[in-house]
Amino acid sequence: MLTPYAEFWYRFKKDRLAVAGSIIVISLFMVSFLAPFIAPYDPVAIDARHVLMPPSLTHWFGTDDLGRDVFSRIVFGARISLKVGFFSVGISVLIGILIGALAGYYGSLIDSIIMRFVDTMLCFPTFFLIIALIALFEPSIWIIMIVIGATNWMGVARLVRAEFLSLKQREFVLAARTAGAGDLRIIFSHILPNALAPVLVYATLGIAAAILIESSLSFLGIGVQPPTPSWGNILTVGKDNIEIAWWLSLFPGLAILITVLGYNLLGEGIRDALDPRLR
Amino acid sequence: MTRYLLKRLAAMIPMLIGITVISFLVIHIAPGSPADLLVQMNPKASPEAKARLRAYYGLDKPLYIQYLFWLKQIAVLDFGYSFTPDGRRVTDKIRERLPVTISINVLSLLLILVIALPVGVLSSVYQRSLFDKFSTVFVFLGFAWPSFWLALLLMMLFGVTLGWLPISGLKSYNHDNLSAMAQIIDYGRHLILPILVSAFGGMAGMSRYVRSSMLEVIRQDYIRTARAKGLSELRVMYRHALRNALLPVITLLGLSVPGLIGGSVIFETIFAIPGMGQLFWQSAMSRDYPVIMGMLVIGAILTLIGNILADISYAIADPRIRVA
Numbered sequence: 001m002l003t004p005y006a007e008f009w010y011r012f013k014k015d016r017l018a019v020a021g022s023i024i025v026i027s028l029f030m031v032s033f034l035a036p037f038i039a040p041y042d043p044v045a046i047d048a049r050h051v052l053m054p055p056s057l058t059h060w061f062g063t064d065d066l067g068r069d070v071f072s073r074i075v076f077g078a079r080i081s082l083k084v085g086f087f088s089v090g091i092s093v094l095i096g097i098l099i100g101a102l103a104g105y106y107g108s109l110i111d112s113i114i115m116r117f118v119d120t121m122l123c124f125p126t127f128f129l130i131i132a133l134i135a136l137f138e139p140s141i142w143i144i145m146i147v148i149g150a151t152n153w154m155g156v157a158r159l160v161r162a163e164f165l166s167l168k169q170r171e172f173v174l175a176a177r178t179a180g181a182g183d184l185r186i187i188f189s190h191i192l193p194n195a196l197a198p199v200l201v202y203a204t205l206g207i208a209a210a211i212l213i214e215s216s217l218s219f220l221g222i223g224v225q226p227p228t229p230s231w232g233n234i235l236t237v238g239k240d241n242i243e244i245a246w247w248l249s250l251f252p253g254l255a256i257l258i259t260v261l262g263y264n265l266l267g268e269g270i271r272d273a274l275d276p277r278l279r
Numbered sequence: 280m281t282r283y284l285l286k287r288l289a290a291m292i293p294m295l296i297g298i299t300v301i302s303f304l305v306i307h308i309a310p311g312s313p314a315d316l317l318v319q320m321n322p323k324a325s326p327e328a329k330a331r332l333r334a335y336y337g338l339d340k341p342l343y344i345q346y347l348f349w350l351k352q353i354a355v356l357d358f359g360y361s362f363t364p365d366g367r368r369v370t371d372k373i374r375e376r377l378p379v380t381i382s383i384n385v386l387s388l389l390l391i392l393v394i395a396l397p398v399g400v401l402s403s404v405y406q407r408s409l410f411d412k413f414s415t416v417f418v419f420l421g422f423a424w425p426s427f428w429l430a431l432l433l434m435m436l437f438g439v440t441l442g443w444l445p446i447s448g449l450k451s452y453n454h455d456n457l458s459a460m461a462q463i464i465d466y467g468r469h470l471i472l473p474i475l476v477s478a479f480g481g482m483a484g485m486s487r488y489v490r491s492s493m494l495e496v497i498r499q500d501y502i503r504t505a506r507a508k509g510l511s512e513l514r515v516m517y518r519h520a521l522r523n524a525l526l527p528v529i530t531l532l533g534l535s536v537p538g539l540i541g542g543s544v545i546f547e548t549i550f551a552i553p554g555m556g557q558l559f560w561q562s563a564m565s566r567d568y569p570v571i572m573g574m575l576v577i578g579a580i581l582t583l584i585g586n587i588l589a590d591i592s593y594a595i596a597d598p599r600i601r602v603a
Contacts, residue, residue, distance in 0.1 A: 120297035123579040123586075127541030128559055132305055132571050135563035212425055216545055219427050220560070239431055239549070243439050253428035260423035 011273040018269020024262025032079045039072035044227040052245050062247035064237050070247065073229035074255050080230040081259055084145055084214040085207035091149025093203050096156025101187050101195075103157070104164025115161070118154050126151050130213065131222065139222045148210050156202055163195035197274050204267035208260040215256050231256050283594055287587060294583060299353065302575035303346050306568050349572075358573035363565060369573040372558060379449065380547070380554035383470065384539045387478035388532065395482050396525075399489025403524075404516055406494065414486060421483025426542060430476045430549045437472065445469050447551040469550075476546045481535055488531055493524040526597050533589025537582045 002010065012018055031038060040060075047067030055062045061070035103114040133147045167173065168191060176190045217223030218232025219239075226233050231252040238249030333339045337348050352359060358369035402411040438446035445451065449469050450462075457465060496502065497520055505515045543556030551557070555574065562570035594600045 116293055117297065120294050120301065120579075123294065123298060123537065123582040124301070124575060125537040125541030125578045125582070127544050128575055128578050129305065131544060131560065131563045132575060135566065135571075136306070208423065215425055216427055220545070220548060235428060235431060239434075242431065242435055246435060249428075249431045249435060253425065253431070256425050256428065257420070257423050260425075261419060264419065264422055 008273050012269060015269050015272060017265050018273065021262050021265025021267075021269055024258060025266055028078055028082060028259055028262065031075055032082045035075050035079060039069070039075040041069035041072040043068065043072040043076040043229045045069075052241060054245075055247050061251045062245065064234065064245075064248055065241060068227075068229075070234065070251060073234055074231065074252055077229045077231045077234065077252065077255065078259075080141070080224055080228070081211045081214065081256075084141070084148070085211045085263070087145040088148035088152070088210040088214075089203050089206040091146060092153040092206060093156050093199060095150070095153035097160050097192070097199065099153070100157035100160025101164055101192065104161035105168055105183070105187050105191070107165070111161070114157075118157055121151075121154050127213075127216075130217070134217065134222050139217075139225060141224055141228075144214060144217060144223055148213050152206065152209065155206075156199060159198050159202055160195055163198065164191055167191045167194055198271075201267050201271040201274065204263055204270060208263035208267070211256065211260055211263070280594065283600070284591065287590055291583060291587065295580070298576055298579040298583070299350055300346070302572050302579070303349060305575065306572050307342060307345075353573075353576065358576075359569040361562075361570050362567045363570075369569050372570060373555070373573060373577060376553065376555045376558045379552060380540070380543050380556060383473055383477060383552070383554065384536075384543065386470070387474045387481070387539065388535070390474060390478040391481040391485050392532075394478075395485035396489055396528075398482075399486040400493060400516075400521060400524075402486070403490045403493035403497065411490075414490075418483045418487045421480060424479065426476050426480055427545050427549060429479055430472070430546055433472050433475065434549075444471055446472065449552055469552075473546045473550050473552055476549075477539060477542055480542075481539070484535075485528070485531065489524065489528060492527055493520060496520045496524040499523075526593065529589050529593045529596065533586045536585030537578070540578050540581060 045068060047063070050059070050063050050067045052065055053059055053063040053067075059069050059071065061074065064070055064073070099114060099118070103111040103118075129151045130147050133151075134143060137143045137147075164187075173186060173190060176186050181190065214223055215230065215232035215235070218230040219235050221233075221236060223232055224230035234252040235249060238245065238252070241248055330339075337345050340348070356370060358373075361367050361369055361372060398414050398417075402408075402414045405411055434446040437444040445468060449466065451457075451465050451469075454462060454465055502515060502520055505519045506512075510519075540555065543554055544560050545556070546552070547554045547556035548560050555578070558570070559574050559578075561567075562574065
């Protein structure tokens, strides 16, 4: 008899796609932390003599309109995507857990009011909300992370609520209450740990979604502001020079694609390993 | 059926009110008041003029009074006037943009269905076949592919390298001189890339969904019964399994409305298409508060309508829903 943890590992290791996803994600972490050692150039150093150079041995991914090395900018851009991914999902998971737990645990009137609110939030085209909020504040990486987090918690809330609705009926909750545990204690140290598995899956997939949103915003010009390199704002330069510099449009997009793919594969792998019936 | 319909419509009312509250708050929690903005545009405005403006827009009143005042206005579909120099009615501005965005979204929904249904069905019927593996790869790429990057690559390939398709706007410069048929073709050529971009992500999601929904249904007892009766595999799949598997797709279509409307910001900005998304983007950039609020409300109401339509179609297709 395996422990649930060992059983999870056993299944996860056999899933080739999940392993590929983990390798991508781990590599991304390493690239972010080792960026200054990997990047051959300063990502913000302007070089007027080497503007819009195609890929070559000296500049692997070419240079942009200000002569900055695109490879170095992409390497440093990994830091932005990592930061945005984790912080904004952290925020949305926190909000989602609090609201979902409240609705699921207390039920009745509180539940119906909260869930109506969630349904209403889901009516808004998320991208409209995000753009409106960012346009009203000054765009900065913190605003972006907070806004992405504040507009993407509804899925987590629904998930946590559903888990709480079924878990609160179980014997161990009754046992805890009989032993004199208060609501807060039951919510956070008895029910919540049992509800976290699906949240983990959702969060991993959410990181991928957050990275996509951030790169779209940076591409549109209201995300991460140049000269700070982000994959999205390198692509903006690519669009401005679409007729002469294909490398500016190709490489940053590949970086986004591989990253998002990595988190998605990892998330799906975790889900399948947690519950093989869903396959 | 009528009772079900009335119940669904009644449930809309609190959500409509919620939509207006959220749209109003989004604008008013931001730093800086709309009056400051109006004054910024005219730096010579005196403090008295500013006070007059504040009074004119009702900004000197408490927040809830302002909200009720606004609600009274929008109840008769009056969203006020735009802050931009043209000062036009918000409803007029939105009305002339709606048809473009809605047509593109409807066409891309159709494209999603035309591609995703066969792909999803075939990969479930031939589970673990080469086709299934191939389409799974397509699905994973589709989920991860940034739509704006796809737009950029398509522009580069079809617009720049091959020069087959226009990459900006809705019609050519000589559009008005063309014959009626040529005008339609001209629109079509401009719309191919935007529709492809807006449908791409949805195709992946939908074919995945159809596949898992089919796999779910194939395991049911009534499929085994159908097979045991000696029906041909084709009849079992298309007559018994597919019909039931497609029911949840209706709901998914309804749920995809906000994503499509939100996504229109991206492809309309990239391809310079004069639709809702572009208007929203321009209004947000110029802090045109009345237009932003109006579009948040209308965008959310469109979603609500999409969900209701999906619910009604589901109830028509599946009698179990009406009774329950």
